[in-house]
Amino acid sequence: MxxxxxxxxxxxxxxxxxxxxxxxxxxxxxxxxxxxxxxxxxxxxxxxxxxxxxxxxxxxxxxxxxxxxxxxxxxxxxxxxxxxxxxxxxxxxxxxxxxxxxxxxxxxxxxxxADVVVESAIQHDEARRVADCLQSLTDLQRECIELAYYRGLTYVEVSQRLAANLPTVKSRMRDALRGLRTCLGVS
CATH class of the missing domain: 1.10.1740.10 (RNA polymerase sigma factor, region 2, helix turn helix motif)
Structure with a gap:
């Protein structure tokens, strides 16, 4: 194929x-x-x-x-x-x-x-950056990201939880991830 x-x-x-x-x-x-x-x-x-x-x-x-x-x-x-x-x-x-x-x-x-303090500081800094970038998203985008990535729900489960169509949830996720990549400077 x-x-x-x-x-x-x-x-x-x-x-x-x-x-x-x-x-x-x-x-x-x-x-x-x-x-x-x-x-x-x-x-x-x-x-x-x-x-x-x-x-x-x-x-x-x-x-x-x-x-x-x-x-x-x-x-x-x-x-x-x-x-x-x-x-x-x-x-x-x-x-x-x-x-x-x-x-x-x-x-x-x-x-x-070894290096616990340094590693902890790096993780804390990264977590803070992600939290700051999450705030730059719309409420709906942020909610989709939190449900999928922090609570481990599938897109189907997210759409059911939010009572939104699956394509709508997928669009919100795509836009949210694009926004996070831009905010975090990840290509």
Whole structure:
């Protein structure tokens, strides 16, 4: 199947074939989507090594759960990017838990944690910048971002929660993410 990653019907068909165990369809799906999936993950994790591992985990999850994909619920690309986003958020939470655990056990053993103050200051500064940039969004855009990224809801769940059409929610999310990228100076 030829086409760009944006050709939704082709991707939908590929995911359905992957759900039936088609290895060639999986290879084609990977070739067409790996750049977008890795790009999303690396933007969230900011670590190429963890991003590569997480991308691999996403595609393993795709292979295992493609049979559950429902084209009526949304596009294959949206499904795939949602899996990637959730996996990356899980990785961040896991790393934060490990850091807290290390700090707790490090403090109990009397060993000072290396660079904790610097890392904490950087995280605090980044969190403040994101919070400031969130304030530059419209109330509706901010609410969409908070529901999707801070509460982990899917776009469908966000649209249900806000009683808004799914395309409207997707537009708000796209505009909000574009605004955040601009505000944060991320290309």
């Amino acid at each position: 030829s086409g760009s990653p944006q050709s939704g019907n082709d991707l939908d068909a590929l995911v359905c074939l992957v759900g039936r165990g088609d290895v060639d369809a999986f290879a084609a799906l990977y070739d067409r989507t790996r750049t977008r999936v890795f790009g999303l993950i690396v933007r969230l994790l900011r670590d190429p090594g963890y991003s590569e591992d997480t991308t691999q985990e996403v595609y393993l999850q795709v292979w295992r759960s493609a049979a559950q994909f429902d084209p009526a619920a949304g596009s294959a690309l949206a499904w795939l990017l949602t899996l990637a986003h959730r996996r990356a958020v899980d990785r961040v939470r896991s790393e934060e838990a490990a850091t807290r655990r290390d700090l707790r056990y490090g403090a109990a053993s009397g060993e000072p944690a």
